[in-house]
Amino acid sequence: MRMKDTVTFIISRNYGRSLSLSLPALQVYIGGAAAAVLLLVMFLLSLMYLVTYPRIRSIESEFENLRKERDALRDQVLSANQDAWEAKEAEWQARLEKKDETQPVQVAGSDGEGQYLQPVRVDSLTTRVNGSSVEVAFRLENEGDEVNRGGYLYVIFENNEREPVEYNATPGVATNEDGFPQSYKSGIRFTRFHDAATFRRMIRRASATEYYTHVTLYLFTVRGGLMLKERFELDRDLFMQDRPVVRTQQPARI
Numbered sequence: 001m002r003m004k005d006t007v008t009f010i011i012s013r014n015y016g017r018s019l020s021l022s023l024p025a026l027q028v029y030i031g032g033a034a035a036a037v038l039l040l041v042m043f044l045l046s047l048m049y050l051v052t053y054p055r056i057r058s059i060e061s062e063f064e065n066l067r068k069e070r071d072a073l074r075d076q077v078l079s080a081n082q083d084a085w086e087a088k089e090a091e092w093q094a095r096l097e098k099k100d101e102t103q104p105v106q107v108a109g110s111d112g113e114g115q116y117l118q119p120v121r122v123d124s125l126t127t128r129v130n131g132s133s134v135e136v137a138f139r140l141e142n143e144g145d146e147v148n149r150g151g152y153l154y155v156i157f158e159n160n161e162r163e164p165v166e167y168n169a170t171p172g173v174a175t176n177e178d179g180f181p182q183s184y185k186s187g188i189r190f191t192r193f194h195d196a197a198t199f200r201r202m203i204r205r206a207s208a209t210e211y212y213t214h215v216t217l218y219l220f221t222v223r224g225g226l227m228l229k230e231r232f233e234l235d236r237d238l239f240m241q242d243r244p245v246v247r248t249q250q251p252a253r254i
Helices: 024-098 236-240
Strands: 006-011 018-025 118-128 133-142 151-159 164-169 186-191 196-204 214-221 226-233 245-249
Touching: 018 024, 118 214, 118 226, 118 236, 133 151, 133 164, 133 214, 164 196, 186 196
Parallel strands: none
Antiparallel strands: 006 018, 118 133, 118 245, 133 196, 151 164, 151 186, 151 214, 214 226
16 A cells, blocks of 8 residues: 555444545554554553562652651650750749759759750740731840850740640641640741840731730750740730730749
């Protein structure tokens, strides 16, 4: 058959007119070649999938195991951070009860000894409330002569008059039942500072009746250790005004 010939396809039926389709021989050749190439490509792709599928499944299994190990290690670090902070807080409370300002706060380490010296402190908290949002500004001051190494920051808004207690974290992160952040690296990254630095965080209010009773600042080191926790009580009347309200307060000093 030559290229200039015409190929006619005839479909006959027992009744009625027959159906016919005429195509140049060149189109028939091109269509047949394209179909053959398509079938060959599909066959090669199927063969490649069958050959690589076991390896893909192996990689997925290894990745899943690594993810589980990562989550387990992260939970251990966060649990250790929480335990360490509870020990520090207990020692600070004991010092407050004794009214002894000259005694340094001792915090037990892994060997049962050690001293916790807070590298930064919260100088003040300024809260601004309007009908649609709540904004807080923390002023942090560097303690001592050394420059802090920076870290990660979270601000946790709390309403402990709800059941269960409601927590709203900024930036967003999952918290445990005590409002403790579950992932320190999702916090606001701050670099080292010599003297002081101010950080602002804002959350939206779902309605004019939404309010919070406390706000807590968490500072983590670059390695995930808990550097600082400072909790402030918010006045209820801040959320009951018709116009924006700004109030500044200092943390209780021991």
